[in-house]
Amino acid sequence: xxxxxxxxxxxxxxxxxxxxxxxxxxxxxxxxxxxxxxxxxxxxxxxxxxxxxxxxxxxxxxxxxxxxxxxxxxxxxxxxxxxxxxxxxxxxxxxxxxxxxxxxxxxxxxxxxxxxxxxxxxxxxxxxxxxxxxxxxxxxxxxxxxxxxxxxxxxxxxxxxxxxxxxxxxxxxxxxxxxxxxxxxxxxxxxxxxxxxxxxxxxxxxxxxxx
Numbered sequence: 001x002x003x004x005x006x007x008x009x010x011x012x013x014x015x016x017x018x019x020x021x022x023x024x025x026x027x028x029x030x031x032x033x034x035x036x037x038x039x040x041x042x043x044x045x046x047x048x049x050x051x052x053x054x055x056x057x058x059x060x061x062x063x064x065x066x067x068x069x070x071x072x073x074x075x076x077x078x079x080x081x082x083x084x085x086x087x088x089x090x091x092x093x094x095x096x097x098x099x100x101x102x103x104x105x106x107x108x109x110x111x112x113x114x115x116x117x118x119x120x121x122x123x124x125x126x127x128x129x130x131x132x133x134x135x136x137x138x139x140x141x142x143x144x145x146x147x148x149x150x151x152x153x154x155x156x157x158x159x160x161x162x163x164x165x166x167x168x169x170x171x172x173x174x175x176x177x178x179x180x181x182x183x184x185x186x187x188x189x190x191x192x193x194x195x196x197x198x199x200x201x202x203x204x205x206x207x208x209x210x211x
Contacts, residue, residue, distance in 0.1 A: 024063060042145070139171075140157045
């Protein structure tokens with residue numbers, strides 16, 4: 001791993017300190033951002049799943065650490081029914097991407113009363129690889145609650161600097177919805193084009209071998 005690499009960490013995976021020191025930039029999907037939790041009033045699922053690991057990441061001292069919160073993929077950044085249909089009809093890759101989210105789509109029909117997708121992981125990828133997608137993102141002092149009880153997994157963001165502590169993480173709490181969605185559409189379209197190109201090459205090879 002090169003020191004300049006941007007890596008995505010699943011917070012449930014604990015890395016050795018020697019490995020972590022070689023990482024310059026960390027972008028993680030996790031936290032409720034500046035909003036509420038989604039498994040408890042204060043905890044977002046990825047942090048709540050292994051708050052101890054999240055605490056290690058937050059306190060390790062990475063020079064560039066950014067959490068893309070669940071709130072970043074809500075609101076106007078949620079994929080609407082029209083967005084979902086646009087992706088699904090773009091080709092096999094788009095259809096596959098939407099099929100993978102069938103369970104989330106069903107859940108969201110119950111939660112929000114309409115067809116929509118809060119695409120948390122793609123939001124984090126977009127924020128990392130296409131900074132133009134980022135809306136609200138600032139550096140704050142952050143802390144992870146690992147105490148037993150209802151606060152476990154809470155990700156506390158000192159927005160107003162009340163604690164007087166040095167900021168230790170960027171928190172991205174919103175994306176520019178139009179830029180973000182266009183980035184997703186473009187990447188899927190490029191992937192579909194590559195798939196078709198690859199299929200054409202394979203088909204041509206098979207024809208030559210059969211002739």
